[in-house]
Amino acid sequence: MSDLGKIDNIKKIWKCNLACLVLLKAEELKFHFNFSLELWQIEQGGTPLNEVLGKVFNRKTADALKRLNLFTMVQLISADGSELITWSQLKLCKKQSRRGRKPRWFIALENCLIGDRSNRKLIPEYIISDYNSLALSIALQAVSLDKRKKELVLVENKDDDRKIFKIIQKGKAKILGEHYCNTPLADPNQFEIKKCKGCSGNTAKITGKIDEEVCTSHFSWNKILGMLPRSYIKEGKRILDWDEKRISKRFKSE
Structure with a gap:
């Protein structure tokens, strides 16, 4: 890797970028990477939310989902794969205030996915049999070393x-x-x-x-x-x- 600094005609913006330097050195040595298309595909899993929402999905809904970083249905299902999380749980996971009304798109999801309102259990066809690795979680903040703070x-x-x-x-x-x-x-x-x-x-x-x-x-x-x-x-x-x-x-x- 010590030879990377000897590459001629390096653009200034690339000088501190190790990935770019490696690729430039590879090109200089006539070494080429041959990746298959499958390696670049990201597996998200689950049905996209726009397909589940149907007619309820519009520009306003798309913007709201983008702000919440939500893309697939499985993100809103519990870790054990059996129930839909509540609107309050979603807001807690995203560290947002729970004030305000539940949006129309989330109500539509509840009507579509929930089979038993008393326990929010999913309709059998939407239940995930294995552990749901895409389930949302709450990331707690680290405790400060400041001795004055009593968290x-x-x-x-x-x-x-x-x-x-x-x-x-x-x-x-x-x-x-x-x-x-x-x-x-x-x-x-x-x-x-x-x-x-x-x-x-x-x-x-x-x-x-x-x-x-x-x-x-x-x-x-x-x-x-x-x-x-x-x-x-x-x-x-x-x-x-x-x-x-x-x-x-x-x-x-x-």
């Missing part, structure tokens, strides 16, 4: 159980966190979170404006799956919008 994080235990913690103190190897319990609400993508009163006897007194006992635990950085979205107060409850089933990627701290 709400999702932590994985030894038995693959996941728990929510509010960071109290950050160390080089370990983090001290305050455990929060989560209770599902009517909306499948909403949970009420409350401070745990001591599920494992791990209690400590936190001194501040008001002294209080909280359930705490130490855990290592590599046990953190990522930072959860900010909670908010609604009707006297602290609400968290998330969908644990679609969290699939582990992030290290930045």
